[in-house]
Amino acid sequence: MSATEILTGAEVVVRLLERQGIRVIAGIPGSANLPLYDALGHSTQIRHVLPRHEQGAGFIAQGMARASGQPAVCFATSGPGTTNLLTAIADAKLDSIPVVAITGQVSRSLIGTDAFQEVDTYGMSLPITKHNFLVNSAADLLKILPEAFRIAVSGRPGPVLVDIPRDVQLEKVDVATWPEPGKADALPAVDDALLQTAARMIAEARRPVLYLGGGVIHSGAAETARAFAEQGGLPTVTTLMALGALPVEHPLSLGMLGMHGAPCANMAMDESDLLIVVGARFDDRATGKLAEFCPQARIIHIDIDPAELNKLRASHIAISGDVETVLRRLQAQLKPQDRPDWLSHIRQLKTDWPLRLPGADDPRTHYGLVRAVAACLDDNAILATDVGQHQMWAAQAYPHHKPRRWLTSGGLGTMGFGLPTALGAALAEPDNTVVCFSGDGSLLMNIQELVTAAQENVNLKIVLMNNAALGLVHQQQTMFYGARRFASLFTHVPDFVALARACGIRAIDLDTADDPRAALAEAIKQRGPCLIHCSIDVQQLVCPIVPPGAANREMIGA
């Protein structure tokens, strides 16, 4: 760039986003970010998607980022625009998703005066972002925006918020040269001595288990993890976040561990003498009672975030590094092992403690519906979920095959996540099919984005499991609160089929379909958004379940 340009702060932001490779932004305008919108309106490279609530914008950005692995951007105005966005940001923080949120703020002279639509965005976003910035001058944008992207994607990914006062958006700045787009830092060096010790421990272990977490997906390590497991003869469990890291039918796959995991996975871990924990963080829903989690196992813990090592469970070997790099180098030090005794025992555990999916052949039951949907999709289809029973049923019954095809709110457990996140994924992959499993409780929490789905005409199918209840709450009350079911059954339920049609999308009702499989297949095949309604018996439970505070071996309903 030879000639100096004189641009406003808002124009600088848009140019930097273009240079960063951003092509879609979801957001809602308001008075404190209108200069940004004025500049964005002139962009020929960035398409703006207008959702109907800022939380929708945040989750659309998440959907794009989760499906692609690339950072995605959302916009919101000051005050309520920003507070609406915060749940989506907190969700991104807990699941380590690279989102850059750009919020408008009142002008600098008004900050701290309780001005119209002023909130302390910096203060409120501080504990739920990887980092946040309040921009003090238009010139600072040239440093801060690339830095925001660098932070979002480096190491353990996470959300970054950039709060820009309205007068900074309008301030003129001379731009002589453009900064390089922000990109991930070089991967950290790995300690060879630790790798050697770890390789020796794996070789000497008699009952090792490989425990894969969401970091495996973020690091693009699914293939490497599979090769590593095969080389070491390692039975493998995945967390909710790592579903798809190893195909479910792989002989070494034990499925998901934890509260609603496969019984064989929890039992194998209980017997394990060595746990190789990769990009996972010993979340309480995965471990159950931590003091009794894998009681006989020594621990090798591999994570990009050094603060996760020894946080909840002391490890014998703690390796801080990119999990793909570490697994690849560790595999090079492993001799192929077939472990006939342990793997034969694992096969027995799978027989004795299978994950039971009653009704899997009946598309009008919860498991059967998940299986029937799966039968209509190829391996590349993206599955998003909301939060609740349907989420766990889909986690259990869907045949997960590939990484980045399973988008779920693991850490924060945000009802309302599914629809806008699925929408974002569909925007990122317009030629693909995206399915959102939802429940009647979750769907209503961001139902307004049905209109956005119609507006964008995305190839998104919402499979609604309707039990007229907050099902997981209902289940917990049934099992652990003396069956005192309070505030978990809805006395009024909307006509979801009519509601979807009113928002401008197709809808079918499997309850009244003569041939539900055929109706489902036709609905999924036809391009464009569609809501697929199915009633589910409210008495159905997510099983097995590890009661709160119990050890994982104490599963009910296994």
Add this chain to the structure above:
Amino acid sequence: MNSVSPKRTVLELTVNNHPGVMSHVVGLFSRRAFNVEGILCLPVGNGDISRIWLLVDEDGRLPQMIRQIEKLYDVKSILRRQENDGLFDRLEELFTSPNDVSQKEPQ
């Protein structure tokens, strides 16, 4: 500090000097219900950088706190000081001077 207090230590942080940094640092403690007993903060050099001394209880969670602090964008370095040259003790004398005690008006 008086003799009944738990063992304390001083964390010395070198940080960027801007309005949000103190919030980032103390926020890590407050959201883990970990009390900070004393704070000293002054700019150093040309004012781009500040140094913060945090007086905290020795606690099993301290190593985790230090690793979390190391992750903060604005923290350049952190070290655990074995001693604080009696500085906090002398400040304590200053702080407990009876003349300084004033009552906040009810709102």
